[in-house]
Amino acid sequence: MLLKVIPRHSVKSGANFNLFLSDIDFYVVSPSSITLNWADQVSQYYSELKVWFPMLGELEIFTQGEWLELQRVKEENGPLLEILRDLKKIRWMVLEIQKNKTEYHLYKAKRAIRNILIKYKQDIPKMELLRETKNHQIIADGISASLKKIIPVDKICAQINFPLPEIFSFYSRELDLTIGYGDFSDADLILDRNSILCLLGLFPTHANDDPSLHLMRQELRNTPELGPHHLAVLKHEFLYANAAPRIHLKWREDSWRWALSLKEQLESRNVLLPIKLEPNWPFPSP
Numbered sequence: 001m002l003l004k005v006i007p008r009h010s011v012k013s014g015a016n017f018n019l020f021l022s023d024i025d026f027y028v029v030s031p032s033s034i035t036l037n038w039a040d041q042v043s044q045y046y047s048e049l050k051v052w053f054p055m056l057g058e059l060e061i062f063t064q065g066e067w068l069e070l071q072r073v074k075e076e077n078g079p080l081l082e083i084l085r086d087l088k089k090i091r092w093m094v095l096e097i098q099k100n101k102t103e104y105h106l107y108k109a110k111r112a113i114r115n116i117l118i119k120y121k122q123d124i125p126k127m128e129l130l131r132e133t134k135n136h137q138i139i140a141d142g143i144s145a146s147l148k149k150i151i152p153v154d155k156i157c158a159q160i161n162f163p164l165p166e167i168f169s170f171y172s173r174e175l176d177l178t179i180g181y182g183d184f185s186d187a188d189l190i191l192d193r194n195s196i197l198c199l200l201g202l203f204p205t206h207a208n209d210d211p212s213l214h215l216m217r218q219e220l221r222n223t224p225e226l227g228p229h230h231l232a233v234l235k236h237e238f239l240y241a242n243a244a245p246r247i248h249l250k251w252r253e254d255s256w257r258w259a260l261s262l263k264e265q266l267e268s269r270n271v272l273l274p275i276k277l278e279p280n281w282p283f284p285s286p
Helices: 036-052 064-098 103-120 140-150 153-158 193-202 211-221 227-246 249-268
Strands: 004-007 024-030 056-063 168-172 177-181
Touching: 024 064, 036 056, 036 227, 036 249, 056 064, 056 227, 064 103, 064 140, 064 227, 103 140, 140 153, 140 193, 153 193, 168 193, 177 193, 193 211, 193 227, 211 227, 227 249
Parallel strands: 024 056
Antiparallel strands: 004 024, 168 177
């Protein structure tokens, strides 16, 4: 079986890549279906390589069909997905800082955060002056402006048929952030009302979400301006969730259940991806 091994993100684009400070992440693309046993062997081999080559970063495993669909979604929705990924990555780097690793790892994490911040705001503090928390708020205006270049948030919210709250916040599981507008000093990211509401409509629905948000989300998603963006985010999340059990043994069953939920959300909006939900239940014990 001939596999494709494809570098990811900065190592591929060359943007801010540094051999001594940047992790090298990879996709492995299989031309045929993937079994958990085979994926476990690949993951084990990769873990052994990382002992000798510590610059190796994350690994993702996809079938050829999944890979092609993922590239299609990224090509059609790249700017939006990049904003969401940047918000996620800042959160990931904060968690790295909180692990209290070596000075080298702290430097890498802060460097990664600053490289994202300067995309959305010019006068970013020097790295040694960078805070370890609340970095999302530094670029709130830049995030809002970038979002509005892609999605007409004001036009969308003008179509909603019920009064919009003056103060509002919600927790995004995808970003691992509390996002709000109004007087929410404890929120990780405070944006203008319409940007926040459109973010609420973009993300998938979770079983334990606040029921009071359901109607608002549905109205937002039913607008012709936000609906296609919501579907793009759903597809993107599904493709990664479907692949996650192949490399994350600890969360294997949870990942599979989440992929199934995302598939059902897509089908409820008449989207049928040409992707087989793999692997099949039940999972073997790790």
